[in-house]
Amino acid sequence: MTVRLTILIALLMVLGAVVVNACKKSGGENTNQPDAISFTVPPGFPPPQYTFAGNPLTQQGFDLGKKLFYDGRLSKDGNFPCASCHQQFAAFATYDHTLSHGFNNQFTLRNAPGIFNMAWQQQFHWDGGIVNLEVQPLAPITAPNEMAEDIGNVINKLKQDGAYKQMFKAAFGDETINSQRMLLALTQFVASMVSANSKYDKVKRGESSFKPDEENGYAIFKAKCAACHAEPLFTDNSFRNTGLPVDPTINDFGRMRITHKKEDSLKFKVPSLRNVYLTFPYGHDGRFLSISQVLEHYNSGVQNSATVDPLVKNRIPLSNVEVYYLQQFLRTLTDSTLLKDPRFAPPGQ
Ligand code: HEC
Ligand code: HEC
Numbered sequence: 597m598t599v600r601l602t603i604l605i606a607l608l609m610v611l612g613a614v615v616v617n618a619c620k621k622s623g624g625e626n627t628n629q630p631d632a633i634s635f636t637v638p639p640g641f642p643p644p645q646y647t648f649a650g651n652p653l654t655q656q657g658f659d660l661g662k663k664l665f666y667d668g669r670l671s672k673d674g675n676f677p678c679a680s681c682h683q684q685f686a687a688f689a690t691y692d693h694t695l696s697h698g699f700n701n702q703f704t705l706r707n708a709p710g711i712f713n714m715a716w717q718q719q720f721h722w723d724g725g726i727v728n729l730e731v732q733p734l735a736p737i738t739a740p741n742e743m744a745e746d747i748g749n750v751i752n753k754l755k756q757d758g759a760y761k762q763m764f765k766a767a768f769g770d771e772t773i774n775s776q777r778m779l780l781a782l783t784q785f786v787a788s789m790v791s792a793n794s795k796y797d798k799v800k801r802g803e804s805s806f807k808p809d810e811e812n813g814y815a816i817f818k819a820k821c822a823a824c825h826a827e828p829l830f831t832d833n834s835f836r837n838t839g840l841p842v843d844p845t846i847n848d849f850g851r852m853r854i855t856h857k858k859e860d861s862l863k864f865k866v867p868s869l870r871n872v873y874l875t876f877p878y879g880h881d882g883r884f885l886s887i888s889q890v891l892e893h894y895n896s897g898v899q900n901s902a903t904v905d906p907l908v909k910n911r912i913p914l915s916n917v918e919v920y921y922l923q924q925f926l927r928t929l930t931d932s933t934l935l936k937d938p939r940f941a942p943p944g945q
Pocket of ligand 2: 817
């Protein structure tokens with residue numbers, strides 16, 4: 597009796613699935629429109645800067661963006677897709693590299709930042725030299741020490757591939773493959789990377805609570821760090837000089853490279869501290885190998901100069917126990933949901 601009942605239920609379920617699929621199929625054939633997906637602003641987050649205006653987020657656009665992000669053909673020798681420097685398990689930073697390396701084993705000037713919550717930024721790269729997320733990929737694709745490729749060549753390579761023709765059509769309505777569409781699709785993928793499910797977020801949503809050490813660290817953080825690493829994004833998106841001595845082999849003066857103003861000398865973008873335990877090494881040139889080295893810099897290494905930030909000018913005194921508590925708090929910013937999210941995972945994983 598029970599066996600028959602189970603079979604009956606199973607049969608009904610299969611039948612149900614067939615009916616649902618049939619409906620989906622006929623819907624798809626009638627419209628041919630890409631499927632819109634919504635971008636959810638996590639609770640407590642401000643309104644995003646990037647709103648997908650003029651670039652509606654769709655499943656097909658996202659899928660195309662993902663294929664492009666993982667495709668070595670965007671680079672000259674095929675070896676340097678975006679994902680070679682932006683690895684999911686490292687919150688889309690480069691794991692364990694001070695400066696990332698690209699074409700011909702050349703080093704980049706800077707340490708690759710983690711990529712997440714980009715939709716809340718308006719100025720990209722450590723010096724804010726890029727002000728539009730949609731054109732950002734042009735920089736790494738064409739940089740001789742990154743992907744070292746010419747956009748025209750990239751587009752020609754994509755045109756050789758029938759799978760791309762189908763995907764551009766599914767995303768944008770016809771088979772035209774051009775750089776504008778490529779950039780829009782990459783942006784759909786990159787802007788969708790949101791980090792908002794760390795323990796910190798769960799505590800904020802009332803779903804978890806801090807241990808006493810984490811709570812102590814949070815209090816110290818709010819008092820000594822949050823003015824620049826502002827919640828909930830853990831950056832206020834400003835450019836600051838935290839008193840790092842210039843590395844004479846690189847001579848990177850940060851924001852001044854872009855504005856050519858003396859008052860911007862040695863200023864770098866305040867990085868988000870979300871997932872900071874995964875994005876080592878630290879600092880714009882990856883000079884710090886651990887969080888404790890960064891904290892020791894604030895405690896004793898701040899070098900005075902005309903543009904050093906008033907908040908760190910007189911250093912940020914931190915006792916050993918405060919360092920310990922701060923580290924416990926910073927660990928709560930790791931978001932394993934982002935690191936394991938199959939939507940962003942390398943194809944085939
Ligand atoms: C060779 C390594 C490398 C490759 C390949 C690479 N990037 Fe990057 N990426 C970096 C580095 C280094 C930076 C920081 C650049 C700077 O500050 O001057 C960066 C910065 C970024 C940023 C801005 C992050 C921020 O917080 O401002 C985004 C977005 C980004 N990359 C996306 C991409 C995309 C999309 C691709 C592929 C088209 C790509 N990257 C390819 C190394 C790389
Ligand atoms: C005056 C603003 C300011 C204050 C205050 C400040 N930071 Fe920073 N922080 C920055 C900037 C700017 C950088 C990037 C520095 C660079 O590479 O040139 C940075 C970098 C970092 C990094 C490296 C992150 C990475 O991905 O490379 C960590 C970790 C960090 N800060 C933690 C803290 C902690 C903890 C405190 C409080 C004790 C703190 N910061 C206080 C502005 C600030």
